[in-house]
Amino acid sequence: MTMPTLHEVRDAIRAKKTPSSQWVARTIRAIETLEPQVGALLQWDADRALQQARAVDERLARGQAVGELAGVPLLIKDNFCTTWGATTCASKILANFHAPYDAHVVEKLAAADAVIVGKTNLDEFAMGSSTENSAFHLTRNPWDLNRVPGGSSGGSAVGVACGMVPAALGSDTGGSIRQPASFCSVTGLKPTYGRVSRYGLIAYGSSLDQIGPLTRDARDAALLLKIIAGHDPRDSTCVDTPVPDYTAGLDAPIGTLKVGVAAEYFGQGLDGQVRSAVEEAIDVYRKAGATIVPIQLPHMRYAIASYYIIVTAEASSNLARFDGVHYGYRTARPADYIDVYCASRQEGFGPEVRRRIMLGTYALSSGYYDAYYLKALKVRTLIRGDFERAFEEVDVIACPVSPVPAIAIGERIDDPLAMYLLDVYTASANLTGVPAISVPCGLTAEGLPVGLQLMAPPFAEEKLLRAAHAYQQRTDWHTRRPAVAFDEAA
Amino acid sequence: MADTTITKTEVRHIAHLARLKLSDEEVARFSAQLSDILGYMATLNEVDTTDVPPTAHTLPVRNVFRTDEVTAGLTLDAALANAPQREGSFFGVPKVLDQGSGA
Secondary structure, three states, rough: OOOOHHHHHHHHOOOOOOOHHHHHHHHHHHHHHHHHHHHEEEEHHHHHHHHHHHHHHHHHOOOOOOOOOOOOOOEOOOEEOOOOOOOOOOOOOHHOOOOOOOHHHHHHHHHHHOOEEEEEOOOHHHOOOOOOOOOOOOOOOOOOOOOOOOOOHHHHHHHHHHHOOEEEEEEOOOOOOOOHHHHOOOOEEOOOOOOOOOOOEOOOOOOHHHHEEEEEOHHHHHHHHHHOOOOOOOOOOOOOOOOOOOOOOOOOOOOOOOOEEEHHOOHHHHHHHHHHHHHHHHHHHHOOOOEEEEOOOHHHHHHHHHHHHOOOOOOOHHHHOOOOOOOOOOOOOOOHHHHHHHHHHHHHOOOHHHHHHHHHHHHHOOOOOEEEHHHHHHHHHHHHHHHHHHHOOEEEEEEEEEOOOOOOOOOOOHHHHHHHHOOOOOHHHHHOOOEEEEEEEOOOOOOOOOEEEEEEEOOOOOHHHHHHHHHHHHHHHHHOOOOOOOOOOO | OOOOOOHHHHHHHHHHHHOOOOHHHHHHHHHHHHHHHHHHHHHHHHOOOOOOOOOOOOOOOOOOOOOOOOOOOOOOHHOOOOOOOOOEEEEEEOOOOOOOOOO
C-alpha cells in the first residue's frame, strides 16, 4: 500500500480506523528505507513525532476535540523557523542555528495537531532550481535517481512523491514549489502573494516569496491552504481578508470555464514531449466543455531578466543580516572587525548564494540602480499589466511549468544562466503575485513527469483549485508513483 | 547598460560592498559569469518604459500599526542563545575602534 492522500489519512485517524502512531511509524520507516537513495531530508525527530502521535491518539480515545489535521505526518522545508531541531536553510552559515520562534505556518500546523516529522532539503537559502545548491547533500529524483528533483523545494517534493508523507510545505519565489512538483509528479501550489504569512520563513525575495503546499492532489492542496492561510499581524505584507473553505465547492461543474493559452509559453526552447503533454492537458479542458481562448502576454520574454534582477537585489539586502555577529557561523580567526563579516560570509555561504548577492549588490549600486533595478521594476509593471488584461478575458491561464523535464544531476550546475532559464514559465506568477498551481499531466518516453501549470487572478485560489481538481477528476496522472517509493502491505 | 562586462576591479568593489572575501580565482570566475548574466539582462533595454511606474510590491502597501502596549519579546538568553561569542549580556566581537580598514 502506498501512502494515501492527506484527506484519507486524516479521516482514517479521526474515525479511529488507523491510529496516528501507526501512520507516523510508517513515515519513519519510509524515511529510514528511502533516505539512503533520495536524501530528501536534512533532519527528522522520530521520538518527538511518535510522542505527538500518541498524544493525538489518546485525546481521540477520550473523545476530546482535536485539530483539523490531527495526527497526520507532514514534512516542512528547512527555511521555516522551528524552535525544535535546527533551521539551516541548507547553508553552512546556519548549520547550528536554533530559531527562537516558530514560523506562523508551523504554529498553524501545530494548532491543527499535525505531526511535523522532519525538515526537508533545499537549495541554499532557496536559491536554485535543482536542490543541487544545498551545502549538505544531494536530493535525488525518485523517478530517476540520476536526475534532480527540481528546486528549491526538492526535498519536500520528494517526500510526498515517494510516499514518506501525504503532504509537505515548501516555499516559492520564482517557481520553487511548482517546478519540483512537476519534476516529481506531485501537485504544488503557490498561493497569491500575501495569502499566507511569511513570518518565520527565512526571507529570500521578500516581494516574491510565498509558502505553499505540495500534495498528491488539488483537494489536499485546498485543505492545507485553508489551514495555513490567513492574517498574521507579524507579517505586514499578509492580507487581512477572510479565508474561504477552499475544499468546499471543488466538485462544482466546469461550466463556462475560460482557459487562456498564450503562444509565448509554447515557443522556442520548449521540449517537444512537454509541449505534447501540456497540449493534451488543455484538450482535456476543451473536451470537458471549457472554452480555450488565445491570449497575449507580450512582455513575458522579459520575465526572467526582470525577476533575476529584482530577486537578487532583494536577496542581497535580506542576506546582509548573516554577518557572523549575532547568530550563525563566525570565522575562526578574524583579522579585524570587518573581517568578521567578510570571512564569515565567504566561508559560510555557498557559491550560488554569493553569486546572487553579488548580482543584487551590483544592480542596486550607485550608477547602476536606475539601469538595472528600477528598469526591472518598471518591466514588472508591464508584465503585471499583461496579466491583468488577460484575466479580463479568461478565468485561468494554462501553460507548461518547466521547459524541460527533470534535468540530470550536474547538467547545468556550471552554467548559472542556463539554470536560471528553468524558471522561464514560473517566475511571472511571483512577479505579479498571482496564484499558480502545478499538476501532473504526463510522463515522457523516458518515464519523466511533466507538469501542467494553471494561474488565476489574485486571491482566486478557489477558481484555481476547482480548475485543477476538474482536470484530476478526468485524468489519473496524479495517482502515478515512481519506482522508488515506500510501498508496504496494508 | 551599454557595456555589460564587469571588470575584476568592479567585482572586487562589489564584493567589498557585499562584505564578501572572494579569492582571486573567484574574482576571475565571477567576472566572467556576472558579465554573461548581465549580458542577458540587457534585453530589458528593448522595452520602452517611459512613464511606466515601478512595481516594487504587488499589493498596495501601507504602514501597519498596532496599539502601543508592551508585549512579550525575546528574552536576553533567547536573543543570545545562538551568539558565536557571548560576553555576559552582550554579543562579543573583535575591537571596532582603531580599525584602519573602515567602511
